[in-house]
Amino acid sequence: MDERVIPWQPTVIAGPKQALLVTPETAEMMIQKAKRPLLVIGPLINDSPAQTLSTKIAEKWDIPMVSTGDAFKSLSEAGVQSRAYGLVEIVNLLKDPDWEGLKGDGQHDLVLFVGVLYYMGSQGLSTLKHFAPHIKTLTICRFFHSNADASFPNMNEGEWLKYLEKLAK
Amino acid sequence: MDERVIPWQPTVIAGPKQALLVTPETAEMMIQKAKRPLLVIGPLINDSPAQTLSTKIAEKWDIPMVSTGDAFKSLSEAGVQSRAYGLVEIVNLLKDPDWEGLKGDGQHDLVLFVGVLYYMGSQGLSTLKHFAPHIKTLTICRFFHSNADASFPNMNEGEWLKYLEKLAK
C-alpha cells in the first residue's frame, strides 16, 4: 500500500470513497475556483512556521479564517484575525446550507483545513462529506485525510512546509 | 478511485490492508515459488472457457484441484478430476496448519481461487487472511478481491480470458 495516500491514521478509512490526492498546484486551482472559501486552522500548528504559512495563504486569496481549539490566541498574538469556534461548532454551521457564512455573504463553497487534531478533523470531515454536499473540503495538513474531498499526502515536516510555501507564494 | 483495484463489490473493503494487484506474470512467479499449491474452482465458471483455461493452468503446474458448489459435476463431465468440498469446508481445512493437504503431503502454501461466488469467496479469503498466515492466496477471477494476498484486477470477460491464457500457456 502506498503509505502516502492511505489515511495517516490508517483505520480512519471509512469505505470505498477516498479523498483525491492533491499537489499545491491542484489545491491552488481549487481555491481559485471557489467563490467563498474558508480556512479552518487548528491548534496543532500554534506558533509554528506552518501557521505563518497558512495565514499567508489566507491573506493571498483573502480567505476568512476560523480558529479552533485555542488557536485563536496564537493567531491573534501573531496579529492575525480569526473567528474562534469549536471545531464541531464550525462544522455544524458549515453543514447547514442556509448558514450565512463567516462574512455574512452566504455559505462557503470550499473549506480548507489545517492544524486540527487528526482524528477529530477526520470526524468533522466525515460530517461534511455526508451532510454538506454544497461544500468541497480540502486539507493542507501534512497528513492524508481520506474523508476530505481533496488532501495533501502524508509527508514529513520539511516537504510539507515546501508544499505550503508553494501555495502561499 | 481506480475502478480496477477497488474490490469488485466495493463495500467488501475491510480496512487498510488490500490485496496486491497482479498480472499473469507475477501470478506465474507466485505459482512457481510455491511448494504445494492448490486451485479452488467454483461454480461460477461451470462449463465455460474460463473453466477450461483454469484446468489447463492446474495441469501445467500439476496443481491439485478442489471444486466448490456443484463445480465438481461440470469438471468431471469435462474429464477433469477434482475433490468436492463446500467452500467453507475447504477454507476451514486450509486454515488448520496441521491439515495434511489434498494430496496428504502437508498443508498448502499457496491457494488459487477462481469461479467462486464473489462475496462468499471474499469471506473465505478473509478467513485465510486472518487465520492462515501459513498460506498465500491468489485470485485469478475477473474481479479484484481485496481480501486475497494477490489478485487480478477487475476486468471484462475478454481481457480476463487473455490473462488466463497467458497463465495457461
Added chain:
Amino acid sequence: MKLLERYEPFYAPFCDMCCLCTYGKCDLTEGKKGACGIDIEAQQARTVLLACCIGSAAHSGHARHLLEYLIDKHGKELPIDLGMNIDIEAPIMRVVLGKHPKNLGDLKDGLNYLEEQMVHLLSACHTGQEGKSVDFESKALHAGLMDNLGKEIGDLAQIVALNMPKGEDAPLVELGMGSVKKEKPIVLCIGHNVAPGAGIIDYMEDQELEDDVEVCGICCAALDITRYNSRAKVVGPMSKQLKFIRSGVADVVVVDEQCVRTDILEEARKNKACVIATTDKICLGLPDMTHADPDIIVRKLVNDEVEGVLIQDPDKVGEVATRVALKISKERKSIKKLPNLEEIQEMSKECTQCGWCIRVCPNSLNMKEAVEGAMESNFTKFQELYENDVCYTCGRCEQECEVDLPLISMLTKVGEHYVKNEKYNVRAGRGPVQDVEIRRVGAPLVLGDIPGVIAFVGCSNYPEGADDVAKMAEEFLERNYIVVTSGCGAMSIGEYRDEEGKTLYERYSGDFDAKGLVNVGSCVSNAHIPGACIKIANIFAKKPLEGNFQEIADYILNRVGACGVAWGAFSQKAAAIATGINRWGIPVVVGPHGTKYRRLFLGRADKTEKWRVNDLRAGKVMEGEPAPEHLLYAAENREEATVAIVKLCIRPTDTTKGRQIKLNNYIDLHKKYFGTIPHDVYKFVRTEKDIPITYKKEVLKILEDVEWEPKAILQEPSLMDFKEEIVSGGK
C-alpha cells in the same frame, strides 16, 4: 465433550477493524490486538453475540408487547389450552425454566427471566468484558435459546388469545401480488405483529365491510393475519416490499414491527398512500396520535395534513386504516404510479452503461443488461429479474445509478405488464405440532425410516431467486421427508407451481408426517420446530422435560434427524434463530450470504477423535460418525445445499434400515448434482447392512479402496458425562 469442541466456530471477518469504542478504530489484521486487548477472533464472536442479542430482543420485545396487549384484552387468567391433541403446550419454557405455564399470566415468568438474561448477555459485548471467542459463543447460544423462548411465548399467547389454529390442519390462503383485488380499497400490513391487522379485521367485520375492503400483508404479519382470518391475502415475503409499494396498489400502509423498509414512508408518499405506524419499534418520525379522536386522525390523513400517524392502539388502527382506505381509494386509483413501457424505453436511453448497478447489487444481477434491452423495447431481461424475485428489490442499484434511473419502478412496471398469473397459495400457519403426530412419527424418525425433518425458515436474501427454496422442498417431499416451514420461506414455497400448475401446498398434505408440508406460521412460530423435537424426546423417548435441557438437547443432536434451512437468512433475528436451533443440537444450512454473519459451526469429518461419543448403554466412550457433520453450514448454491441437507439428516442411532434409506437419498442426490457417488459415503457405513441395495456394488468398491472396517452401532450415544468435566464458564 461439548458442542463447541466438536463444532468449532469458523470465523470469516466482514471487517478488519473494530469501531466499538473511541480508542478505535483498531486494526485487527495480522494477529494484532485492539487497544482493549481483543483479537479478531473474539471480535467476530462479539459481533455474533451482539447480532443474536438484537435478534432475540426483536422477538422478545414483540412477545412482550403482544402478551401485555392480549392480557389487557383477555385477562391474565386466559388458559393456555391448545385443545385435545396437545398436552405439552410450551415445551421450550418447560425445559428451559422448568415451569409449565397454565395461563397468559404465567407466560410473563418466561419473559421476566429472558429479559434479565438479555441484559446480562448484551452487557458482555461491552468493551473490556468478555474477550475469548468461546465465551462469546456460549453466550450467543444462550441468546439464541432466549430467542426461541421469546418466540414460543409470543406465538402461544396469540394462538390462545386470538384463536389461531392449534396444530390442526389449516386452510389454504391466497398468496401473490395477483391475488389482491386492485379495484377495491386496499389496506396493506407490513411487519410481524398481528395486533393491528387483527384490529383491522375486527373493525371490518363489525362494520360488515369484509367485501368492501381488501386486507393484505407482506412478511409475517401477513401470515399471522391469515391465521386470524383466512380471507386476508398474503402478498409475499420481504422481497416484494418495494415493488408492491411502488406499484401503488395499497391505499393505506400499516406498519408494525420488524423487516419493514425504513424508507417506507417516503416510498408510500410517492404514491400518496397513507401510512400508519403502530408500535414504538417503528415510529417513522410520525406524530403520536394514539389518544386522538379517530375522526380527527382520519381527516388529517385524508387531507394530507400529516405525513402519516403513529397509533399505538390496534383497535383504533383498525378503524382509521379502514376508513381512510375507503375514503382515498377512488381518487388514488387515478394517480399514475409507474412509468409506461414507452417511457421506460426513453429513460433507458440515458443509461451510460457504467455497470455500477451490477457491482453494487448484492447478487451482482445484471440490471445494466436489462436496461440495455429496454432501450430496444426488449423487456425480457427485466422480466427475468422480476420473476421469482430474482431481483428482490433492495434498491441498491437505483441508489447508485449515476443518471438516477428509477430502476425498481421500471422493473415493477415490466412485471405488472408481462408477468401474469401471480396468484398462488400457502397453507395458513397451524402453530404447534400435535402430540398425537409426534407419537406417530417418533419411532420412524428416530429409527430413520422417515429420513428426516427439514425446516425451511427465514428471510428472502436469496442468492438466485425464491424458487430455489421451493425446489429444495419439492425434492425432499418427493423423498418422504417431513418438510416444515414458516415465515418468508413458507411464502416462497407457495409461489412455485409444478408443470400442472399446482403449488406444493396443493400437492402435499399439511400433516406432520412423511411427505407432509407443514407451515407452522410466522417467524415466532419457528419455536414449534425445536418444540417438536423436544416433544419427540419427551413423548417417544420419555425424557423428562422440566429443567432437563442438557439431556434433551443431547438426545436431539444424536437421534433426531432434523435440519433447518434458512436459505435467505439476512437479519439478526435469523442469526438468533439459527443459533438457538443449534443450541438444541439441530444443524442449520444457510445460503451464501450467511457467511456474512461472520461465524459458522463446522465439524471436521477428517478428525475421528472429534466424533467420539459416550455410549450410555454400553457405558463407554466409543468411535462415532460425523453425523451431523456440521452444525451451521453455508452452501454456495442450491445444488450443494441439497446434498448437504440430506447428509445432515444422518444420525448415529439410525437403524440399518433407516440408514439405508438415508444413504440412498444421499447417494441419489449426490449423483444428481455432482454426477457421482459421494466419496465420503464410507464414513456413514457402519456395517454392510447400512448400504442401500441399489448402490451396493459401487459402495463396496469405495469401502475396499479406503480399507473400511465395520463399526459398532451405537445404542445411546451422548456428548454428556465424558470424563474431562471442567469446562469454561459463561452461560
Added chain:
Amino acid sequence: MKLLERYEPFYAPFCDMCCLCTYGKCDLTEGKKGACGIDIEAQQARTVLLACCIGSAAHSGHARHLLEYLIDKHGKELPIDLGMNIDIEAPIMRVVLGKHPKNLGDLKDGLNYLEEQMVHLLSACHTGQEGKSVDFESKALHAGLMDNLGKEIGDLAQIVALNMPKGEDAPLVELGMGSVKKEKPIVLCIGHNVAPGAGIIDYMEDQELEDDVEVCGICCAALDITRYNSRAKVVGPMSKQLKFIRSGVADVVVVDEQCVRTDILEEARKNKACVIATTDKICLGLPDMTHADPDIIVRKLVNDEVEGVLIQDPDKVGEVATRVALKISKERKSIKKLPNLEEIQEMSKECTQCGWCIRVCPNSLNMKEAVEGAMESNFTKFQELYENDVCYTCGRCEQECEVDLPLISMLTKVGEHYVKNEKYNVRAGRGPVQDVEIRRVGAPLVLGDIPGVIAFVGCSNYPEGADDVAKMAEEFLERNYIVVTSGCGAMSIGEYRDEEGKTLYERYSGDFDAKGLVNVGSCVSNAHIPGACIKIANIFAKKPLEGNFQEIADYILNRVGACGVAWGAFSQKAAAIATGINRWGIPVVVGPHGTKYRRLFLGRADKTEKWRVNDLRAGKVMEGEPAPEHLLYAAENREEATVAIVKLCIRPTDTTKGRQIKLNNYIDLHKKYFGTIPHDVYKFVRTEKDIPITYKKEVLKILEDVEWEPKAILQEPSLMDFKEEIVSGGK
C-alpha cells in the same frame, strides 16, 4: 419545544458503510440508502442507540448481579437507610418509576422495569425497525435514563448492604503505583464489581492477615473497595492496567467485570501471576471452579495446573486469592519481569524508524522518538510518555512494531526507574449528596452565586495525559464551583500535585459546596450527580418527585447550572452515562475522542428562534438565551474545554448578581486561553446589571458594536407546554 429540536443531533459517521445484516455491507455515502432503506444519519443514530444499550446493560447487569448477591447475603428486607441526613434515597427511581424503594427487595422493581425497557430499546436496532434518527435518539435518551436508574440501584444496594459511606465526608485513601507495598504478597482487583474485593477484605480480616497481604485495585473496583475498607490501595485508572501488569507487582489478579483488558490472562501469565475471573461477564475461557473445594483450587493455581480459574462466589474468591498470593509471592518476586535499561538500549537499536508506532497510536504519540532516545541511553522521551499517563498503554504501538519491540515493557521499566514518588491520594467515594447540603446550596446555585456544579466523570481516553482533568478541576475549584467527580476521573484528579506537593483532595474539602471537591465514588455512583440535581428541584423548588420526570428535567435544564465533563470517555457505558445525563437537561463536554461516538447534541446560538422559552410565570413564550448552548459538546483541547464548560454553566434564571459572577469567570478564562474578551458575551447580557464590574467598559463596547438591546429576565422559563404539541413517538 423539545430537547432534540433545540439541541439537534450532530452526526460524524465513523464508517461510511453499514455491516449489520447480510444484505450488506451497504455504502451509505452521497445520500445513498442501504438495502433496507436506511440512510447514513439514521445509521449513526442506530449505532449510538446500540452503544447506549450496551453501556446501559453493562451497568444494569452489574446492578442485577450485585443486588441478587446482596439480597442473598442480607435478605430483601434490608432497609434502604442512608442515615439522618438523607431522606430522598433514590431520587431517580422515584422520578422515573414513581416508586419509593424501602428495602433491597423493592429495588428489584426498578430492575424489572429497566430490563423490559432494555429489550424493547435493543429491539429497535434491528434491521427494518426504527429508521429515523429522531426516533433512535429519543430511544437513546431513554436508554441513558435506564443507565442512570441501573446505576442508582446498584450503588444504593452496595451502600446499604456493605455499609459504605452514606454521603458523609470520607477519608483520603492511598493512590498510585507507588503506594503499593511491593515486598508484600499482592492481590490486584480490576473491574467494577466490589463483591470479590469485599470478599478478599473479609477473608483477610477473618484470618487477621490485614498486615500480611496488600490489596489494591485498578478502575472502579478499586474505588469501591476503598469505600468498603479504606486500607485498600488504588493503583489508578484504566490507563495503568497494562503497565501495572507488566511491572509484575501483582501476584494474583482478580478480575470482575467491565473495563478489563481482554488479554489480561495472557499478560498476567507472562509474569506467572495467577488470574481469577469472578463473574459470568468475563470468563477468559477459564474453567469454572465455583463449586470446587478451595484447597483444590489453590493447589491447581499454585502448581500451574490451570491457566487460571473462574470462581463465581465472592467469598471463595476472597479465600483463594489471599491464600494463593501468600503462597506464590516469594517465588514470584525473584522472577525477572522487565528488561533492564541496558537491554532496552540494545533492543532499541533494532528500531527501523518506520514510524508506524506513531501512526497507529490513538494520540499520535511519538514512541519512535522515545526509542531513538533510548538507543543513546537517553530515556527522557520515554519518561515524558510515562508521566501523567500521556501514554495510556493501550499497546497498539507494540502490536504494530515491525521488529516486535516490547514497547510497553520498556516504557514501564523506564517509569519504574526514573519516575519516583508515584504516591498520591483520593478521597474515598462518599455516595450521595446529603439533603442538608442541597438545602444549603440550592439557592446560591439556582440564583447563580455559586457559579455551577461541574462533574468530572468517566474514563481515561485522554488526548494529552491525565493531568488535563486535574488542571480543569483546579481551575474551577479556585473559582468557587462545586466540583464533583467519580470513577477514573476521580483518580486522575488525585494523581496531580501542586507546587507544594499537595493533591487537590488535600487542598479542598469534600463538601458539596463552593470549593468542595466531592468524590461520589465509582462509575455507578455517577447516579448521585443527576440525583443531586433532582434533589435541588425537589428540596429547593418543591417540585414533586414521583413520576414527575418532565417537570424535573425541565427545571434542571433551565435552572441548575450543572455541567458534566467526561474528558476521556471511551466506552459504551460513557455513551450511556452522557446520554442519560443529557436526558435530565444537564450538558456534557467530552474530549476530542468523543467525536468517535458519532453523535453530539449541538445548539445553534445564531438562531434566536431555537432559544424561545415558555415563561410559565409570565404565561407566554419569550426570547431566551443560548444557555446552555450545547447539550453534548466535544472540545479539541483542554483550553477550549475549560472555556466551554464555564459558559455551559450559565442559565437563563441566573440573578443579575449570579450572572455577573458567571460572566466574570467566562471572561477571565477566555482571556486566559484565548487572549480576549469573548465575542459572544453580548448574548448573555440581559440588562447592564449582568455585566461584571471589572469588564464593564470592554463589554459595553461590544454591546454597542452589535447594537445590543436589553431583554427581560425570565422568571420561570420552560420548554414545556408550547402550543405545537404533537410530537414524535418513541420512548
